[in-house]
Amino acid sequence: MSNLHGTDKIIRRKFYINGIVQGVGFRPFIYRIANENKLAGFVNNDSQGVIIEIEGLSDNIENFENLLESDLPTLAKIDFINIEDIKIKNDKNFIIKTSQADKTANTLISPDIATCDKCLKELFNPDDRRYQYPFINCTNCGPRYTIIDSIPYDRPFTSMKIFPMCETCSKEYNDPADRRFHAQPNACHDCGPKIYLHDGNSYTNSKNPIGDAIKKLKEG
Numbered sequence: 188m189s190n191l192h193g194t195d196k197i198i199r200r201k202f203y204i205n206g207i208v209q210g211v212g213f214r215p216f217i218y219r220i221a222n223e224n225k226l227a228g229f230v231n232n233d234s235q236g237v238i239i240e241i242e243g244l245s246d247n248i249e250n251f252e253n254l255l256e257s258d259l260p261t262l263a264k265i266d267f268i269n270i271e272d273i274k275i276k277n278d279k280n281f282i283i284k285t286s287q288a289d290k291t292a293n294t295l296i297s298p299d300i301a302t303c304d305k306c307l308k309e310l311f312n313p314d315d316r317r318y319q320y321p322f323i324n325c326t327n328c329g330p331r332y333t334i335i336d337s338i339p340y341d342r343p344f345t346s347m348k349i350f351p352m353c354e355t356c357s358k359e360y361n362d363p364a365d366r367r368f369h370a371q372p373n374a375c376h377d378c379g380p381k382i383y384l385h386d387g388n389s390y391t392n393s394k395n396p397i398g399d400a401i402k403k404l405k406e407g
């Protein structure tokens with residue numbers, strides 16, 4: 188990273204953040220504002236919260252800190268933040284690290300969040316690949332608490348671990364510009380959980396399980 192201003196020097200700063208910071212689009216948000224400010228380093232969930240290390244021009248780090256306050260994702264909430272300057276490591280880019288499991292889990296978990304407006308639009312759009320997919324979700328909505336087996340909140344620690352994402356879902360999950368970037372419950376008709384109608388003895392091959400269930404209930 189080149190030093191653009193003579194007075195501006197490269198520093199590295201470590202943030203330790205606790206609060207509602209897992210499962211609410213916090214890491215994708217950090218990834219975005221780090222890249223916007225040309226900062227290298229990483230963000231990582233741990234069982235206590237989130238750890239961020241950023242390295243770059245001190246002006247850019249200041250910008251990052253301002254955005255961290257002003258642009259926080261709607262569902263995120265910072266209860267505690269500890270900041271310290273550490274030795275520079277000459278990282279070349281900014282990455283989201285994969286979480287490490289830890290037995291001393293002590294972080295706040297977001298509740299499940301009702302389907303957001305964008306997902307609702309897709310849900311009722313016949314041209315959308317998730318048309319009428321009952322488990323539609325994104326970085327800003329969907330199940331959280333009910334699917335978490337253990338923290339840190341990452342797909343391998345959720346009940347979604349038995350549903351490997353299809354290629355299209357994986358692309359969304361790995362694309363920082365996508366609104367499903369790192370959405371742990373990301374799924375679709377092809378790869379996610381499905382709904383079946385069970386008649387008490389066995390599964391039926393109903394094409395419209397919810398509609399048929401309603402009909403059967405009405406019939407008594």
Ligand SMILES: [Zn+2]
Binds near residue numbers: 303307325326328
């Ligand atoms: Zn959504």
Ligand SMILES: [Zn+2]
Binds near residue numbers: 356
């Ligand atoms: Zn899929």
